[in-house]
Amino acid sequence: MNDLLNVVSRFKTLGTIESIAPLGSGLINDTYRVRTRETNTPDYVLQRINHAVFQDVDLLQANIEAVTKHIRRKLTEAGETGIDRKVLTFLETEEGKTYWCDGENYWRVMVFIPDAETFETVNPEYSYYAGLAFGNFQEMLADMPESLGETIPDFHNMEFRLWQLREAVAADAVGRVDEVRPYLEEIEKRAEEMCKAERLYREGKLPKRVCHCDTKVNNIMFDKDRKVLCVIDLDTVMPSFVFSDYGDFLRTGANTGDEDDRDLDRVNFNMEIFKAFTKGYLESAKSFLLPVEIENLPYAATLFPYMQCVRFLADYINGDVYYKIKYPEHNLVRTKAQFKLLRSAEERMLEMAAFISECLGRK
Ligand code: GN1
Ligand code: MG
Secondary structure, rough: OOHHHHHHEEEOOOOOOOEEEOOOOOOOOOEEEEEOOOOOOOEEEEEOOOOOOOOOHHHHHHHHHHHHHHHHHHHOOOOOOOOEEEEEEEEEOOOOOEEOOOOOOEEEEEEOOOOEEEOOOHHHHHHHHHHHHHHHHHHHHHOOOOOOOOOOOOOOOOOHHHHHHHHHHHHHHOOHHHHHHHHHHHHHHHHHHHHHHHHHHHHHOOEEEOOOOOOOOOHHEOOOOOEEEOOOOHHHHHEEEOOHHHEEEEHOOOOOOOOOOOOHHOOOOOHHHHHHHHHHHHHHHHHOOOOHHOOOOHHHHHHHHHHHHHHHHHHOEEEEEEEEOOOOOOHHHHHHHHHHHHHHHHHHHHHHHHHHHHHHHOO
């Protein structure tokens, strides 16, 4: 705790630090809750930024500062109350920066939002509110004055992710390729279709918009009334296709099992969650979505289990260098679970399209 206390002391916190303990279940950064003793001072969240993943921390924090500032202004203009619970507040150091480097690691501190919760699973009601929230989030960011950099270049570029997998296979660094051949075949069978978004973009038919790009369920904070307070984990906010936010929520929210379930019978695509989320998302986003975006929402629901399958498998083949793992074959277990989810979502694409038409009042 002493080392962490030393880190926190670099930031302009209020009150006396009482404890620092691990928080959340992210796969990339290390997160801690910092409690203060006094009742009139906030608690804080301390994070060690994964510098191997986010190589340009200056750009990362500049993006996050621009996004939070913009959202804060939008909420103020809209006359919202309790804004400090609806957007993250990052603390500055004595040097006026929102991060601090101890020579090796990069750290940041934000204000902890009390009486709020995150979940690993959601019910249809929460999903509906989440859908509304992501539509609003994308709308709020549509007129950002600053252009945002890509904190991880080509983050949701499917062609790039497949290229990375193929490189991993060619190198076969830890001799795991033979064992995963059936999955590689299934992935290659779908490769062309799954790169549709990149093709539409090149043809000038599909726009990029500022998206969150990590809308997994546990990155949303809800208040006690089941309303979405805010979206957290802003590291990956960058220009992308709307499919990113729509698809990644469903990948996590509409999975009846866990992201890393060993029991594949538990893993299925839940249409009730799909419907509730889609209804909310279309209500808030239909004002700006183009027909090509709406038409491809069922594709987006399959793209993200697919992309995650590719990313987990590439990491497994590379010898687990990217995602935190809890046991040696964890990334393979994740791959299999994502693949099962993909197959289940694929089977429901027509039903998804029919529901979307229904929501838009088309028969
Ligand atoms: C990572 O950090 P976390 O757990 O919120 C990853 C996402 C993946 C997700 C899979 C920067 O998110 O892209 O979808 O794990 N974030 C990054 O659970 O790679
Ligand atoms: Mg997270």
